Amino acid sequence: MSVAVRQTLKQKLAALVPAWEGRVLDVSTQGEVLTGPCAVVAFAEEVPKSAWAGYRRIIKISPYVRPEVGGAEQLETWSAELVKGLHQVRLEDEKGAAFTCIYFGSSDCDRVDAGSGMMTRSLRFGMYIPESTDDHVVPGTPDSWMAALQGWTQSALGSEWSVYGDVWPGGYETPSVLWRLTGYSSAAAGTSALEMRKQWTGHVVASVEGVTRHTVTHLVEQLAVQNRIALANSEDTRYLTVEEVSADLQADAYLNGQIRLTLQQRSRRPGTDVPLIREIHHSKGME
Structure with missing residues (x-):
């Protein structure tokens, strides 16, 4: 220290x-x-x-x-x-x-x-x-779901709020919101589709307790009403569906987060290469 x-x-x-x-x-x-x-x-x-x-x-x-x-x-x-x-x-x-x-x-x-x-x-x-943000930079493709959720939150709250992803950065500002990915699952939906789900925890921190509580309830209400979030930078405008959202107003804002959110998206399953049938031979009976 x-x-x-x-x-x-x-x-x-x-x-x-x-x-x-x-x-x-x-x-x-x-x-x-x-x-x-x-x-x-x-x-x-x-x-x-x-x-x-x-x-x-x-x-x-x-x-x-x-x-x-x-x-x-x-x-x-x-x-x-x-x-x-x-x-x-x-x-x-x-x-x-x-x-x-x-x-x-x-x-x-x-x-x-x-x-x-x-x-x-x-x-x-x-x-x-908090550690320096550079310590948490992981090479690879950014999470498009995280980017979409952060963008939606920024639009919902305005420019006076800071919106972070994954970790509290060194020198973080208030008022602010942190979204963390806490769970992921994928399951077949029929023979041709996959349903992917991601669970998120949202931390809302402000200097005044009343502002914190109001912002938590506002975000939960807006997520429930709008029911979907547009994926950023997608060519054909795909959406994430809000499957479930709730808030615990007694939770520790900085450590545990007050919002629990589940987002879902259905996508086409990757195709499987199957040889085409070129000819059919039929026999009327067996000799």
Whole structure:
């Protein structure tokens, strides 16, 4: 994790709780005693990355307050402010690298620090840092279904939205939508056709929760009403059919995505070369 990302996080914490007066500290050395209200940030284990969300680093944020100046009640207030100000919020460091923090809950109960006598609790977050888009470039033919879905989404939402495919890119913008391919199947439809299905997950991220919810429902409604999406760059204008679409408004937007979509297309089966019958010999009976 870069120094710039650490510094950006500390600056954000200081802005969320002015009472700390900028005292957002690293884990203290043994014997060092904390003074006054502050927060301590511990950068803990790094866990395997998500294929689409980037690297994940666990961080623990511990606010400290004197028992005689608010105590447990003040911890509750600060904790609520931290969760509201960090959970699913896009942050960007001075070099343009974007990252997102996801709240995982409090890692332990309230306690009194033996050295300072102050009360504290630890809030656990996952920090997700997307990789450079270049790391996910795979040679080969682009997915025409993905291109069509991205184009349809851009038209439905307008130019102020960014629409991504497969992974969150480094420096991703908000508001934005990410589409991921999560499943594929193909089956015969009669003797001359194939039915292909692809399952997609859609992530809708905006800075305001109301905008996020409205956009999710808008996309689901439009997909259900229009029922088909034109394939981009096709000479004879072929279409993808919306077979099923649904939304889970409680799902984590950045990690899990709120929209589940199944697209279907029927195409002619590749022909099989069969020798032509040139002559027919008929016999009336057997000798």
